[in-house]
Amino acid sequence: MTLNRRDLLISGGAAAAAGGVAAVSPVSAQTPRVPAKWDHEADVVVIGAGATGFTAAIVAREAGSSVIVLEAEKHIGGHAITSGGNVPLGGGTSVQKKHGIEDSPDLLFRDLTDWSVVEPNGFPDYRYNDREIIRAFADNSVPTFEWLVAHGVIFVDKAPDGAGGNSVGNSVPREMHCAVMNWPMVQTGKPADPSIQATKSSGNGLIRPLEVAAKKAGVEILLEHRMTSIYRQSPNSGRVVGVAVDAKGSKLNIRARKAVIVATGGSTGNVNFRRMFDPRLTEEYCGLAGMPWSNQDASGELAGMAIGASLWGLYNQTGEFAYKITKAGAIGTQYGYVNLRWMPGSSVFDRARATGLHVNDWQDVILVNMLGNRFYDETGKQFTANDYKSIDPYTEGSYLNAKNIKYNPNNFINAALAGIGDAHNGGGPIWAIFDADAVTREKWNPTPPNVDVDAGFFFQADTLSDLAKKIVMKYQRLPMPSANLETTVVRYNSFVDSGIDEDFGKPKPLHKIVTPPFFAAWSTPVVHDTRAGLRINAKCQVMALNGQVIPGLYCGGESAGGFSQHGLARATYQGYVAGNTAAAESGRG
Numbered sequence: 001m002t003l004n005r006r007d008l009l010i011s012g013g014a015a016a017a018a019g020g021v022a023a024v025s026p027v028s029a030q031t032p033r034v035p036a037k038w039d040h041e042a043d044v045v046v047i048g049a050g051a052t053g054f055t056a057a058i059v060a061r062e063a064g065s066s067v068i069v070l071e072a073e074k075h076i077g078g079h080a081i082t083s084g085g086n087v088p089l090g091g092g093t094s095v096q097k098k099h100g101i102e103d104s105p106d107l108l109f110r111d112l113t114d115w116s117v118v119e120p121n122g123f124p125d126y127r128y129n130d131r132e133i134i135r136a137f138a139d140n141s142v143p144t145f146e147w148l149v150a151h152g153v154i155f156v157d158k159a160p161d162g163a164g165g166n167s168v169g170n171s172v173p174r175e176m177h178c179a180v181m182n183w184p185m186v187q188t189g190k191p192a193d194p195s196i197q198a199t200k201s202s203g204n205g206l207i208r209p210l211e212v213a214a215k216k217a218g219v220e221i222l223l224e225h226r227m228t229s230i231y232r233q234s235p236n237s238g239r240v241v242g243v244a245v246d247a248k249g250s251k252l253n254i255r256a257r258k259a260v261i262v263a264t265g266g267s268t269g270n271v272n273f274r275r276m277f278d279p280r281l282t283e284e285y286c287g288l289a290g291m292p293w294s295n296q297d298a299s300g301e302l303a304g305m306a307i308g309a310s311l312w313g314l315y316n317q318t319g320e321f322a323y324k325i326t327k328a329g330a331i332g333t334q335y336g337y338v339n340l341r342w343m344p345g346s347s348v349f350d351r352a353r354a355t356g357l358h359v360n361d362w363q364d365v366i367l368v369n370m371l372g373n374r375f376y377d378e379t380g381k382q383f384t385a386n387d388y389k390s391i392d393p394y395t396e397g398s399y400l401n402a403k404n405i406k407y408n409p410n411n412f413i414n415a416a417l418a419g420i421g422d423a424h425n426g427g428g429p430i431w432a433i434f435d436a437d438a439v440t441r442e443k444w445n446p447t448p449p450n451v452d453v454d455a456g457f458f459f460q461a462d463t464l465s466d467l468a469k470k471i472v473m474k475y476q477r478l479p480m481p482s483a484n485l486e487t488t489v490v491r492y493n494s495f496v497d498s499g500i501d502e503d504f505g506k507p508k509p510l511h512k513i514v515t516p517p518f519f520a521a522w523s524t525p526v527v528h529d530t531r532a533g534l535r536i537n538a539k540c541q542v543m544a545l546n547g548q549v550i551p552g553l554y555c556g557g558e559s560a561g562g563f564s565q566h567g568l569a570r571a572t573y574q575g576y577v578a579g580n581t582a583a584a585e586s587g588r589g
């Protein structure tokens, strides 16, 4: 069957819903006719109340524009509020200067476009960054940082370091950390312990102050207002003039006199969309980092494409570096991203359902695929990404950087996604198998709400045979043969006796799996960052397939392409730039 463009756009939403991610209203491929009547209007309409959206909204409002922010969820913050709050804005910030770190926009630019940097698996980190966008980042990094400080964000009082980010440049430390202070954290519903409030880095410490600043500035924030399409004067020409919105089932039209800013946070939660980059990412990868606080449903990208926008920087989504797909760090829950644990006090705990069991030592479990077979050394790591001094010695622009790298292919993710060799593209579920002794060693309590029994992300039985039979859930598309699991465990136990993992080279396997009860906990890789999206220029204006600017349309953050860097610095600088440029538009009176 041949899919036409309209099918593709519509089935993206349907597939996302089928894949266990939040239901998505279909985005129309046909440019909707500009309505005769508007329900609301503002100079600038920002779609998404996350890192990019808040920054853009406040900047545009303070530059004199009226601003409406549309947010699909019941709450603000997006992935940014769930994040670690580590922000690599460099180029000579006041904090870098205070600590004697010499940085400059030129050094930042050269770092993030250094063709000679590769990861230990041989993949290049910066080679496919768009020079125009990186130049804009380098030039706006310091102003964005000082702007955040001026708008109430408190950074941990210490020298910038390299902790918590990736793809941030090799030459000087740039990572700064948003102090959580006494803001209630969305993960727990409570403030952090007072003893660590000034030192704990958290996205709550970035977004809550920006929310206060936005309200103080007079930004109008409309929650549960989901953009479903963008209005342009005609399908492939003219200005963008507004958006269509689904507000709890009501259809509204919101006019943007000057600009619409797409700050919707990316596309990795849309199964069909993400499979354009990597066909393996089928529906079982249902534990997107940042969910269930917010999704990355590609709605911004799809709405932009429907009025002629181009995608950009596609290699950055498929290259084997950084956090795009991560090893699950917490098991027995759908949402197993290692740095985001949902606690029962969280307002989204009813959707998260379980906290997960954090794995301290991968010697305590084996990982098996859908058929009960091991596939890799469980202690193996996910893809890495370049960070301050991760190449040492480092010579800017020298091919010797690549030559001096100690080659270390980390194929854990590829092995997990390889699957069982059938016609299915995705790897299927990965299960951590362990016994009662492992529970004792890890000090786990393998009962709800720590694990998700009801939705089928955790199973327990007195024999391995019964455990295999019990593993029935929507992504386990074939039964796990009991004999396979039993054989796998017997063989692994023999490796513990001999001290040698003859199959996958796990360094000295330590613990046999022998003491009932036995457990199977969801441990399937987590999809994380979006690093490709709408094509933008240095001003964050969205570009059409023909390379022309689409007047009145802007984009930033994870929905924008061309810049392979994890997170908040990329999002806040693009919000800063988009907000300033959008506010300066002459508009339509």
Ligand SMILES: Cc1cc2nc3c(=O)[nH]c(=O)nc-3n(C[C@H](O)[C@H](O)[C@H](O)COP(=O)(O)OP(=O)(O)OC[C@H]3O[C@@H](n4cnc5c(N)ncnc54)[C@H](O)[C@@H]3O)c2cc1C
Binding pocket: 047, 048, 049, 050, 051, 052, 053, 070, 071, 072, 073, 076, 077, 078, 079, 080, 081, 082, 083, 084, 085, 086, 087, 088, 164, 165, 203, 225, 226, 227, 228, 263, 264, 265, 266, 289, 290, 291, 294, 295, 297, 299, 300, 337, 339, 340, 556, 557, 558, 559, 566, 567, 568, 569, 571
């Ligand atoms: C657990 C976790 C930890 C992280 N830690 C770090 C870190 O320490 N440092 C770092 O640099 N980065 C980190 N990141 C990444 C960083 O949080 C994101 O890159 C950043 O928040 C992206 O900003 P954004 O504005 O593009 O999207 P978001 O902040 O996700 O905001 C997008 C918003 O748009 C809304 N939206 C989407 N579609 C629509 C629609 N159709 N209509 C209306 N609203 C819509 C969403 O609900 C969301 O609120 C982390 C991410 C996660 C998930």
